[in-house]
Amino acid sequence: MLTKEELPPCPVATCFQLFGNKWKIYIIQQLIDHPMGFNALHRSIPGISQKVLSSNLKEMDAAGLITRTVIPETPIRTEYALSELGHSLMPIIDSLVEWGTDYQQLVRNS
Amino acid sequence: MLTKEELPPCPVATCFQLFGNKWKIYIIQQLIDHPMGFNALHRSIPGISQKVLSSNLKEMDAAGLITRTVIPETPIRTEYALSELGHSLMPIIDSLVEWGTDYQQLVRNS
DNA sequence: TTAGCCAGTCACCAAAAGGTAAGTAGTATC
């Protein structure tokens, strides 16, 4: 979770701060179905660098959108999963996908 | 409208390209209730520079989200208004405002 | 004729975001 000091006054700005960059929505989409490890996430999101994936995961963990669990199997693994808060973004993602798909149709038919 | 070449394959990336920056959602929110001129918009969005407002308006016009009408009154004015496509973003904006407000409550009560 | 409002543009700079490639460290397998 952000602290009270980091919280922007505008609700929309709050959203943008939490998941309004190039990659975070993609990370969330990957984690919807099942938790994933770092390398699996890295492979499943074409174009993202390890550095940016790492920093985005940290921010999303700090914001409470995902959870990070170290699993002491052999080999030791780290599992990233959507938190309840992360899952509550589903309606927004669905509406973005819907609107974006409609717009793509509009462009392709023009 | 974007051209077919500029269109990203992913619907969510399409959304981000069209209104996923710091200011465009604010511009849309200002134009929901009534059309506005350039200076009125500039005054109503604290912190935005004329340069960035100008370039954002151009991009949103090109994308079909807003319309730009020059009104030959005296003094001559320019009116920016939401297009039908722009209005179709309302459900997304509403869900962003709702989620952001909930998150703010969560932070403030923690 | 000076001032002010409208709607911007331009040149320059700063900050944020992202990309690249290499390195670290632990464990396990060949």
Add this chain to the structure above:
DNA sequence: GATACTACTTACCTTTTGGTGACTGGCTAA
């Protein structure tokens, strides 16, 4: 002992985005 897989970090660089302040140019009103 070499290789590979886990999960990252670090230094450096480029690109993108945004901000500043001055300036243009048409029009109007005192």
